Amino acid sequence: MTPAPRRRARRHLALAAVLLAAAALLMSVGAREPTRTEKPDVEFPVRMRAEEQKRMERRATLALPAPRGESAPAPAPAPEPALRDPFLVGLPVEEGEPVVVFEANALRHSRLGELFVACVLARDPDTFAEVERAIGVDPLKDIDRVAFVGGAMVVSGFFDRLKPSVLDAEGRPAAYGEAGRLWIPDPRGGTVPDPGRPAIALWKDQLLVVSDDPDALRRSIDQLEGRAPVPDAGIPDDMAYGEVYGAIPGEAARRLFGRDERGLGERLAAVASRIELHVDAQSDLAAVVRVRGDDAEGLSDLGKSIGAALAVARVQAQATDDTRFADLLESARVQDRGGALAIELAVPAERLESWFRDCGPARARR
Amino acid sequence: MIPTLAIARDLLREARARRWTVALLAGVTLLLLLAAFGLKLEVVDGALAASRFLGRSVHGDIRAADVALRPLFEAVAYLVFYGGTLLGVVACADFAPALLAPGRIEHLLALPVRRSELVLGTFLGVELLVFAGALYGGLGLTLIVAAKTGVVGFAPALAALLGAVAFSGVYAVMVAVTMAVRSAALSAVAGAVIWVLGIVAGNRAALAPLFEPGLARTVFLLLTAPLPRLSALALHAPRLANGLPLEGRELAIQAGGTALFAAAALALALAAFERKDF
Numbered sequence: 001m002t003p004a005p006r007r008r009a010r011r012h013l014a015l016a017a018v019l020l021a022a023a024a025l026l027m028s029v030g031a032r033e034p035t036r037t038e039k040p041d042v043e044f045p046v047r048m049r050a051e052e053q054k055r056m057e058r059r060a061t062l063a064l065p066a067p068r069g070e071s072a073p074a075p076a077p078a079p080e081p082a083l084r085d086p087f088l089v090g091l092p093v094e095e096g097e098p099v100v101v102f103e104a105n106a107l108r109h110s111r112l113g114e115l116f117v118a119c120v121l122a123r124d125p126d127t128f129a130e131v132e133r134a135i136g137v138d139p140l141k142d143i144d145r146v147a148f149v150g151g152a153m154v155v156s157g158f159f160d161r162l163k164p165s166v167l168d169a170e171g172r173p174a175a176y177g178e179a180g181r182l183w184i185p186d187p188r189g190g191t192v193p194d195p196g197r198p199a200i201a202l203w204k205d206q207l208l209v210v211s212d213d214p215d216a217l218r219r220s221i222d223q224l225e226g227r228a229p230v231p232d233a234g235i236p237d238d239m240a241y242g243e244v245y246g247a248i249p250g251e252a253a254r255r256l257f258g259r260d261e262r263g264l265g266e267r268l269a270a271v272a273s274r275i276e277l278h279v280d281a282q283s284d285l286a287a288v289v290r291v292r293g294d295d296a297e298g299l300s301d302l303g304k305s306i307g308a309a310l311a312v313a314r315v316q317a318q319a320t321d322d323t324r325f326a327d328l329l330e331s332a333r334v335q336d337r338g339g340a341l342a343i344e345l346a347v348p349a350e351r352l353e354s355w356f357r358d359c360g361p362a363r364a365r366r
Numbered sequence: 367m368i369p370t371l372a373i374a375r376d377l378l379r380e381a382r383a384r385r386w387t388v389a390l391l392a393g394v395t396l397l398l399l400l401a402a403f404g405l406k407l408e409v410v411d412g413a414l415a416a417s418r419f420l421g422r423s424v425h426g427d428i429r430a431a432d433v434a435l436r437p438l439f440e441a442v443a444y445l446v447f448y449g450g451t452l453l454g455v456v457a458c459a460d461f462a463p464a465l466l467a468p469g470r471i472e473h474l475l476a477l478p479v480r481r482s483e484l485v486l487g488t489f490l491g492v493e494l495l496v497f498a499g500a501l502y503g504g505l506g507l508t509l510i511v512a513a514k515t516g517v518v519g520f521a522p523a524l525a526a527l528l529g530a531v532a533f534s535g536v537y538a539v540m541v542a543v544t545m546a547v548r549s550a551a552l553s554a555v556a557g558a559v560i561w562v563l564g565i566v567a568g569n570r571a572a573l574a575p576l577f578e579p580g581l582a583r584t585v586f587l588l589l590t591a592p593l594p595r596l597s598a599l600a601l602h603a604p605r606l607a608n609g610l611p612l613e614g615r616e617l618a619i620q621a622g623g624t625a626l627f628a629a630a631a632l633a634l635a636l637a638a639f640e641r642k643d644f
Contacts, residue, residue: 005640005641006640006641008636008637008640009636009637009638009640009641010637012633012634012636012637012640013633013634013637015630015633016630016631016633016634016637017630018630019626019627019629019630019633020592020626020627020630021592022626023592023594023623023624023626023627023630024591024592026619026622026623026626027567027591027592027595027619027620027623028587028591030615030616030619030623036601036605036610037440037601037604037605037608037610038440038604038608039608039609039610303428304410304413304415304428305410306428307410307413307414307415307428307429308410308411308412308413308415308428309411310413310429310430311411311412311413311429311430311431312411312412314412314430315412329430330430330433330609331433332429332430333427333428333429333433333434334427334428334429335427335428336428
C-alpha cells in the first residue's frame, strides 16, 4: 500500500471515531422518555365496580314493607325484607318518564369535578360559601345525589342544617306520612297549589323532593313508607353505577333530538324500549348509552345510522375547530350486541385537563 | 457525485435481475392482492360499520372509519419498518461482496471512479432499493384501504421512510464488515446483529436497570450509546397511525444519530477499502 492510501485510511478512521462519538453524544444526551404509541385506554362503565358494589350495600338501609293492598291475602310469615336504597325507592317516576341521577358527591371528587370546582372558585372564591350562607347547606359536602325524574328533582344529602326560612318561604309546612313534611305554596294561604312555584317535600332530613306537582311529592313519600309500590320504570339498585346514570323510555328519547336529527330520534323511539345511561368521570370521562329493544334488525340498522351520525358529527366538529366535541367523538363507537346497542363516548383525562387549561388555578395565577 | 449515482443505478439494475428481489416483490404483491380482494370494508357516512377478511368478520364495532382503521395502520407501520429492515439485511447481504468480486473490482477501479464513490454508490443503491420496497408495500396497502374507505393513513409511508433511515445504520455496518472480509454470510450476520442491537439500544433506558449499578451498567450504556435506536425510531409511525402528534425533536435526534452512526461505519468501510490492494 502506498503512503497516500494509508494516509486516507487513517483520516477515515479518525473521522469514523469522531462520528461515532458524535452519534453517541447526540443520542444519549438528547434522549428523553420512551415514545408512547397509543392513546391511553379508557375504561367504560359497563358494570358495577367493587367500590360501587360496596357503596350500594352501604346505601341499602331502608327495610321496605310490602305495599298494603285492600284485598291482599293474609300474609304468610315473610322473610326479612330486602334492604333498599331509599333514594332510588323515593324517585316518583311514572311510566314513560326519564330518570337521570347525578352522584353529586362522587362527581365533586372526580377529576372532572375537581377541575370544575377549581374553575368556579377561580372565578369567584365565594360561590359555594354564599350558597351555604343562604340556605345552610354546603353544596360541596352536604349533597350526595341529585335526580331528575320527569318534572321533579330529588336530592339526597344532609338537610338537618337546612334553614327553615328557605322551606317556609315556599309555603306552610304540613306533616305527611310517618317522616315526611310538605311545603306546598298556596297564594291564598289555603291548600290549593300555586302552579307558578314548586312544592317541596322533605323526608327524614335525608331526601328533598321538589316538583310543580304536589302529587309527585306524596307519591315519593308513599313509596318510601310502603304505602305505594316502587315503580318498575325507576332505577334498580344494581343499575346505580357510574357518576351519572339513568333510564329513558324509548318514546321519551324522541324529545332529546333537535330538528336536524329528528329522523334519528323517530327511529330511536320506534325501536328502543328503554335506554340506559352510565357516565364514569372518576379519571377519564366515559359514557355508555345502552339501547334495548325487541327489534334486533331495527336496532342493528339504527346502530349503523348512529355510528354514521357520530362520524359525520366528528368531521363537522373538526372542520369547525370544535376540539372538545371532536375529542368526545374520537373514541365514539357503537357496539351491536343483538337486541341491544351500546354507544360509547369518552374523553381521556389528559384531554379533559386541557379543556380547563384556561380556567381554574392556572388562570387565577395569571 | 455523478459516479456515485451511476454506481447506485447499476446496483438497482443488478437487483432487478436477481431472483431474490423478484421473489420478494412477488411476495409483497401477493399480500397486497390478498388485501385488495379479501378485505371487505363497509363504510356508512364515514363510519366503518363492518369489516370482513376472507369472509370472516374481524371488526364488530361501528365507529369513525379513520379511528377504526388505526390498529391496521399501526400494524402495517410496524410490519413495514421491521419487515423492511430485516428483509433488507437478508436480500442485500451480497451486493457489497459482489462489488469486491475478483475481476469486477479490478475493472471498476480501472474506471475514473474513486473508492469512496464505489462504497457510497453501493450504499445509496441498496438504501434506495430497501426504501422503494418498503414504500411499495406500505403505500400499496394505504392506497387499497383508501380506495375501499376513503381514509388515507400516512403512517405506512412514514414507516417506510424511517425504515430506510434505520437500515442506513445497519447496512453501513454490513458494508464495513464486507470491506474487511468479503463474505455475504458474514455481512448478513453483521446486519442481523446490528439489527438486534439497535432494538436493544432503543430500549437501553429500560434495560439498564437489569445490570448491576457500577461497571456492568456503565459498560452496557457506553456500548449501546452510539448504536442506532431502531426500536425507538420504529415507534414514530405507529404514533402517527394512532392520531398522536409527531415528536419532532425525538425523531430528529434518533434519525440524526442513526445517520452519524451510518457515516461512521461508512468511514470505517472506506478505511478498510483504502488499505486493500487488488
